[in-house]
Amino acid sequence: MEVGVCAEAYQGGEPLRHINTAFMTFEVLDNDRKPCTLPRIRPEPVDGKRRFQEAIARKKIRLDRKYIISCKQSEVPLSVPWDPSNQMYLSYNNVSALKMLAARTNWVLTSEKNKVSLYTLEENQMLCFKVETHVAVAAEQVFLLLSDLRRRKAWDHHYQYVKLITDSHEDDTIYRVVTPSVTKGGKVQDFILLASRRRPCDSGDPYMIALRSVTLPAYPPTEDYNRGEVLCAGFSIWEEENSFTKISYYNQATPGVLPYISTDIAGLSSSFYCTFASCSAFLEENKDSLASLPTSTL
Template identity: 80%
Template sequence: MVCRFFYTRLKSFVLLIHSCKCDLTVCRKVPFGRPVYWTSLLLLHEVACPASTRQSRVMSCEKGDGDPMEDPLFILESGEVYRNPTEVKMSQIVMPCHANHCGELSVGQLLKWMDSTACLSAERHAGSPCITASVDDIHFEHTIGVGQVVNIKAKVNRAFTSSMEVGITVNCEDLFSSCQWNVCNAFATFVARRTEEGKVQLKQVIPRTQTEQMEYSIAAERRRMRLTHAEIITDLLSSNTAQLGECQEYQGAVSAERTRVESVELVLPPHANHQVSTFGGQIMAWMENVATIAACRLCNAHPTLRTIDMFHFRGPSHIGDRLVLKAIVNNAFKHSMEVGVCAEAYQGAGALRHINSAFMTFEVLDKDRKPRTLPRIRPEPVDGKRRYQEAIARKKIRLDRKYIISCKQTEVPLSVPWDISNQMYLSYNNVSALKIMAARSNWMLSSEKNKVSLYTLEENQILCFKVETHVTVPAEQAFHLLSDLRRRHEWDRHYQKCDVIIQADEDDTIYRVATPCVSKGGKGQDFILLASRRKPCDSRDPYLIALRSVTLPTHPATEDYTRGEVLCAGFSIWEESNAVTKISYYNQATPGVLPYISNDIAGLSSSFYGTFHSCNKYLEENRDSLAVLPPSDL
């Protein structure tokens, strides 16, 4: 309580100091179609969307203080307002032909619009035809009613060698209340179609704004997660299902066989894109259709799609293909169910080709838009039981993902329990949080001494600080030396002792760090830290060492130390030349960290200079040594 009180008072004091200092301010066309008869549209809206439904949708329109990362208008030298050159927008009024019998926009139709918009953005950047390779997890926050407007925006966040990440945002607009709300966000990977000369080499994306820089930076970490996703998920399913044992029997359970759906579609020219391949959005829409039928057969009610897990297109499909779509409810939980869907293609007497598989999570909402309790499922023998158990494991993985990744940074708890099943998401959150902090542009210089600078930043009641310096050591060598926390005590007096607890993988390590007491007569602090280090993907990326607190059941708090917590900290290491490296240390202040830096932030001390002067000396003395992370002692 004392630390939290001190934390609040200190932030006010820092703002007062800064207010007394001198000013440090650093220096589609939308084609109109046929006239819309608003009276008829309003009547259509009233009939299709009951008042209670419309009211719940409007009430869900959240008007916060805005995203702190949202950029102000960026004015070019020509005087024009900057707009991302890859940005594509689509706006559609939801008509009855787009909706289901409940007057809600079909998710399949929404997926087609999203894929189309994203593809146009990718092709605008590539300058050549592109195909959908994969789509990350999508969580649908709200449904959309007839008469409302769907606004979709897509832009290329980053291009790699021949693939690129396209970010997609979808919001809904109620024309009769001027209310807008977010529906979903998604990230899709597109690949430039091969030409006769071979693979298309994509040009690099040049981020111009703070938000673009953040998305560009985090895209590399998302790509890393995608490349290992399938293998990691397979390992997690194997380990988790082995611990589940036999399937639990429920009285009155519905047979899974009853929910099985099989449907065939003939790919015709309207289903193909301008490359004569089956439109990826169309395949997703067909898959959503059979999944909805399977979910409906379980509950005898209209289900609402909430989540689609990350999926990859395994192969192409073309005009003339017969697409066989199969769906079945794998498992039903208290308020949700998982439906597995598979799409295969064949031509004539040819063999079946696997096109895509996906897992979709459905809910059934009552009249108050709350999830209803669902009947349980009785799985089929052998494969059915395997799918049943794997669905339980995937549910845990989804909870980890939602708990760790989907939360806003202000909602993430200081320490998250670590285990092998959430390692991938914790590492992603660890690195992306540091990249978001580093992308901030409104840092204020607090003090400077001998080219070591201390900056502060306060946003949304969160205080962050940054220490910046330059060293004459190659960036890669500085990265190797600083990423080994066991040697940090050689230059940082706040690190008394540091031991490796778990070597999760080559780039992720869990340490226990012991620090001395700041005040006389008190106890020292200890921290359980996940350290995630990342090498740059290209010259526009820094070396990164990200730190955050985790909890381990094998290492609870002890009486000898006060358990401290770190929400986000770490190093960003930029190679400015062959001989000069810029090192920036970031930390999002918490009550456990503030005592070590509070005097420096308030201008009452410059101990940060001594610490980073020692860091410079340590790096220069060890510029020819090699730091290697050891295996875990456990």
């Protein structure tokens, strides 16, 4: 929660003079030293509502300063070169990184709407987020439908255009994804993504769809697009009882990704809910379709 402090001065019968205003953020911890979720706040009309909205705006500014403005993405390339000689290594590390992110236990619930939950995790100057929901669709079918990124534009408005570049392996596919500009009038972004899919190794294990950026000589950055990069992202799909499936989407936010979600994290919007409500509808509409893994046409 944010607490505002205002310092004023006066002398004799003179009007009050504003000296300084400061804002401090406090975190309430439980007995296990984990952050507590505070009760919902209903601000008082007029000034109370204005202060409430200003506090949310300051939260977004802090996020932008800490994780976008202060990070110069070009100084530390996140993409790694891909070629047949290192595809096994890249695929293993892609899935392993997602498993490690999913295994973190200190996620903090930031927002929840109609059983779609948004969590954040700040660690080592890195901001990660997780979106979690449930669908009444078999886990295998969810896995098949979400594995083909070309179908993602049917439910995610951030995926404006998706091209399958190549199937490097039965469980590894490389795509080019085009997303809208993060600023009004700015360039659209494109990503070259390696999607690594894994079925459960044992009962109780999840299906995994891991995503990360790779570099391909045939698809260099161009002047018409801002080349974005993904360090670690993807889906963890858990089979539950009665054909219910838990879907967790993870993203280790980079400067190219964070602007799409920072307004949700700050509480200024709930587009994450709209996106995953659309995802749930897409999965339920196609739960009986013959989904298949993507096949290259090259």
